[in-house]
Amino acid sequence: MRLPICGACLESEKLCEACSERLKNNEIKHSDVELARAMTKVSEQHPQLEKAEFLKTHAVDDVFVVEVPKGSAGQIIGRKGALIKELCTHMGKRIKVVEETNEKRDFVEKVLNPAKMKGLTVGDNSFKIYVDKMDEKRVGNKEPFEKIFSEIMNGKVEIVFG
Numbered sequence: 265m266r267l268p269i270c271g272a273c274l275e276s277e278k279l280c281e282a283c284s285e286r287l288k289n290n291e292i293k294h295s296d297v298e299l300a301r302a303m304t305k306v307s308e309q310h311p312q313l314e315k316a317e318f319l320k321t322h323a324v325d326d327v328f329v330v331e332v333p334k335g336s337a338g339q340i341i342g343r344k345g346a347l348i349k350e351l352c353t354h355m356g357k358r359i360k361v362v363e364e365t366n367e368k369r370d371f372v373e374k375v376l377n378p379a380k381m382k383g384l385t386v387g388d389n390s391f392k393i394y395v396d397k398m399d400e401k402r403v404g405n406k407e408p409f410e411k412i413f414s415e416i417m418n419g420k421v422e423i424v425f426g
């Protein structure tokens with residue numbers, strides 16, 4: 265497993281000096297540390313997870329988005345979603361796995377999946393993302409998604425069901 269913190273920090277509650285420094289310099293985020301520790305813990309029972317790696321995380325409230333290298337989503341999701349289910353339970357979060365993409369629109373669509381994005385309009389430093397009304401329940405509380413998308417898109421994002 266290639267993870268953003270050292271082996272000692274994966275096992276302990278505290279971060280060593282070197283890893284703390286990387287956190288302070290924004291090379292890694294708290295959510296990266298959280299996921300790396302959860303993956304280490306879950307892989308004790310599910311060694312298949314050791315093949316998984318991730319690039320970035322975006323966490324707001326109970327929504328946790330994990331960006332993984334192209335073609336590798338299956339490794340963290342597992343057979344029939346077994347691994348990701350364990351991770352969700354362990355972390356108490358709704359984890360969304362997305363393969364890396366340079367297209368912001370593509371990123372948004374993948375995070376919302378299986379809810380379907382119908383359209384995206386661009387305003388003055390703001391965006392509106394239209395999602396089918398039928399999918400409102402699938403998205404649930406939209407606020408964490410709006411916050412994560414705002415961070416990705418560098419502007420205010422509003423999700424509109426209709």
Ligand SMILES: [Zn+2]
Pocket residue numbers: 269270271272273279280281282283284
């Ligand atoms: Zn460390």
